[in-house]
């Protein structure tokens with residue numbers, strides 16, 4: 001055999017071995033895998049817990065669903081909510097308020113983005129969640145992730161039928177379009193070789209960092225004695241919608257004890273990863289906490305079923321949530337003319353001025 005041929009054969013052999021190894025790491029997902037994600041078992045390290053500054057006045061006994069808003073000072077005032085006052089009871093949290101600011105409700109620390117406000121609402125108002133449910137949203141009216149042709153959350157929240165949204169699973173993300181979600185089967189599992197190499201090669205890629213960090217974070221949050229029952233493997237994809245705006249039933253919130261939410265908030269406060277990273281990790285946890293698994297009980301959560309429920313088709317979702325039915329030109333993850341990702345995920349600077357007078 002000529003030397004170059006032998007070299008080529010050796011190289012080919014090496015290449016095939018590496019390829020087989022990668023294929024093995026990303027091997028087929030077992031169809032019946034269940035995880036012990038029904039209870040938050042994180043053990044806080046801190047001895048003192050934050051005091052309540054998030055008790056929302058009048059939420060007790062409200063016949064309307066509550067609208068929990070997580071705003072930052074830069075969002076401007078929350079007047080944009082006014083047209084929605086007939087439909088929702090507002091609980092507005094400012095995550096970066098100076099201590100003296102008392103106009104809006106407050107959180108223990110500006111950490112984990114909207115996650116801190118959402119958990120603080122649940123913890124401080126646990127016994128008073130309205131029977132009509134709760135809607136959790138961000139503090140600006142126009143944002144790229146609002147799934148509406150004008151990116152307008154007033155339009156979305158006016159059209160939203162909360163009770164219908166809650167019918168199938170007691171939880172629904174407000175987005176129907178699958179862009180930037182992990183719903184498409186083409187998105188690799190969070191613990192895959194592909195995702196972890198991306199996180200290592202591009203350390204400033206927060207998306208990759210939080211995706212790659214998800215399996216271990218789930219193990220930390222759901223705890224327990226056997227890590228294999230809480231930590232997804234390299235081949236287990238957690239499919240879910242993007243962007244952490246959603247609607248939840250009271251029943252789904254009360255499925256977990258108040259102490260569990262306190263523990264989850266402590267995880268958010270005590271984990272030492274970057275703010276954006278833990279915030280994004282938490283955005284993959286909400287649906288795990290809230291989607292009704294229908295009788296699965298204590299054995300755990302079936303990942304395949306969870307994934308299916310977390311990712312309804314865009315067409316079904318637009319119709320159920322916003323009454324936009326019989327849309328044309330739909331794939332599973334989008335319908336013509338409903339939503340487009342803006343360039344660089346940014347709306348033009350004057351978008352609010354040019355669109356704000358519409359309603």
Ligand SMILES: *[C@@H]1O[C@H](CO)[C@@H](O)[C@H](O)[C@H]1NC(C)=O
Pocket residue numbers: 161162163164
């Ligand atoms: C919401 O949907 C339900 C059907 O699930 C319907 O009975 C109700 O009238 C709808 N509410 C509004 C405000 O359209």
